[in-house]
Amino acid sequence: MTTRRRGQQADMSPGRGGRHSRRKSHKGQWLVVTALAVVATVVVANPEVAHRNSLAAQAVAGVNEVAEEAPAVSVTPEPVPTPTQKFTTPSRPAPTLTRKPKSSKPNVSVSSGKLAVVPGISKANGVRDKLTYRVEIEQGVTVNGAAVATAIHQTLTDPRGWQALHPVSFERTDKPDADLRIILATPSLTDKLCLPLDTGGEVSCRVEDRVVLNAKRWIYAIPAYDGNVEVYRSYLVNHEVGHALGHGHSTCTTPKTPAPVMMQQTKGLAGCLPNAWPTVKAT
Numbered sequence: 678m679t680t681r682r683r684g685q686q687a688d689m690s691p692g693r694g695g696r697h698s699r700r701k702s703h704k705g706q707w708l709v710v711t712a713l714a715v716v717a718t719v720v721v722a723n724p725e726v727a728h729r730n731s732l733a734a735q736a737v738a739g740v741n742e743v744a745e746e747a748p749a750v751s752v753t754p755e756p757v758p759t760p761t762q763k764f765t766t767p768s769r770p771a772p773t774l775t776r777k778p779k780s781s782k783p784n785v786s787v788s789s790g791k792l793a794v795v796p797g798i799s800k801a802n803g804v805r806d807k808l809t810y811r812v813e814i815e816q817g818v819t820v821n822g823a824a825v826a827t828a829i830h831q832t833l834t835d836p837r838g839w840q841a842l843h844p845v846s847f848e849r850t851d852k853p854d855a856d857l858r859i860i861l862a863t864p865s866l867t868d869k870l871c872l873p874l875d876t877g878g879e880v881s882c883r884v885e886d887r888v889v890l891n892a893k894r895w896i897y898a899i900p901a902y903d904g905n906v907e908v909y910r911s912y913l914v915n916h917e918v919g920h921a922l923g924h925g926h927s928t929c930t931t932p933k934t935p936a937p938v939m940m941q942q943t944k945g946l947a948g949c950l951p952n953a954w955p956t957v958k959a960t
């Protein structure tokens with residue numbers, strides 16, 4: 678086998694060399710012709726180089742490899758627009774953005790101090806004592822009000838929520854006589870609305886008829902929830918509304934089990950697991 682392969686290789690080499698030589702020879706002739714044509718073009722286009730004609734012809738004829746690149750000297754290059762021209766004269770106007778780029782950060786900290794009621798209602802899904810609430814959002818906070826209201830209502834009427842433990846049915850209204858105000862506000866307004874409690878710009882609260890959700894927590898949650906922002910939001914709503922229903926704080930008594938919803942989970946889980954639902958673990 679080895680011998681045969683060597684033989685094949687030996688047979689092929691000269692043959693390839695021969696073909697290559699012939700091809701190169703034809704190519705060389707063509708290049709010389711091309712080069713001469715190029716030189717002639719240069720002479721016609723620029724009489725000043727006429728006296729170099731014979732010298733150039735000799736050089737081109739003698740070095741075929743260079744002739745391959747020679748046409749470049751006879752062609753006047755198209756003017757290439759500089760980058761400055763490209764950027765200062767756009768061919769079309771920039772497209773209008775219909776929504777903010779994903780990279781832009783939502784506003785949770787610049788406070789307008791003004792609250793706006795989210796319009797609309799969400800009917801109670803139970804027949805027991807109706808408890809009405811109204812959703813208010815500080816103007817300027819980057820959230821979709823309708824989506825916030827929907828998330829709150831879903832949490833409050835979830836089978837794992839307070840309705841399973843209390844004879845209560847939550848109904849959203851936009852009227853001033855709501856039993857409860859659920860407010861989403863910047864940290865600074867949260868601090869004001871939570872007085873005399875100290876929310877320190879970080880946490881949320883319930884004071885009187887106000888459930889105040891800190892927008893910073895609503896948007897970013899806490900690391901322990903590992904990116905499950907929706908679950909954390911449910912915790913936030915259930916915890917603060919739990920206060921409104923009369924519940925105080927709980928602690929983590931058994932590590933590696935779900936934390937009570939009335940535990941101050943935003944301040945740390947103490948070894949317990951994130952949990953948003955009052956029915957998952959006794960509060």
Ligand SMILES: [Zn+2]
Nearest residue numbers: 916920926941
């Ligand atoms: Zn609390």
